[in-house]
Amino acid sequence: MKQYIEVGYALSNRVKCQNCLQQIIKDEIRIGHVLARQPGLNFDKKLWYHLNCLNSIKGDRNQDLDIVNIHGLKEEDQKKVKQKVDQIKKSSYQKKDQKEVKYLSKQEHLQNYIKIQRDLHLIQKKKQCQQAMFFEQIDSPDEQW
Structure with a gap:
């Protein structure tokens, strides 16, 4: 699923932020996260946010995010x-790195568990x-005496 970010000034007070559920005031910066669906499958899903309310994105984190209509904004x-x-x-990459670290630590714990089980089995x-050797010695007649 292709995704991009659309920015602009709010044209009216009708749009609500998907994070805080407050209205985005007219002429305030709004960020729209757009998930483009395959052609023929309905319409693109666009979610509007306040500038400070968008903290993470859903979808493919490895995909580059194009920013649409950014030239319509003031330089600031x-x-x-x-x-x-x-x-x-950056936050999405950090989350991905944290998941990889968590996965690797789970693998490490699993390997340690397997090693411990193997050692216990060998000890048993x-x-x-x-x-068996002890009982063989007890059951065998004493030839040494």
Whole structure:
């Protein structure tokens, strides 16, 4: 699913932020996260947010985010939007890295568990062999005496 970010000034007070559910005031910067669906499957889904309310994005995190209509903003607002998008990208990569670390630590714990189980199994076998040897010595006649 292709995704991009659309920015602009709110044209009216009718749009609500998807995060805080408050109205986005007219002429305030709004960021729209658009998930473009395949052609022929309904319409693109566009979610509007306040500039400070968009913290993360859904969808493919490896995909580059195009910013549409950024040239329609003032230079100050363009800088704010670019900083926010960079922050979102960094946070999504950090989340991905955290998931990878969590996955790797789970693998490490699993390997440690398997090693411990294997060691316990070997210890059990060793004890069984020692017991068998002990009982063989008891049951065998004393040839040494």
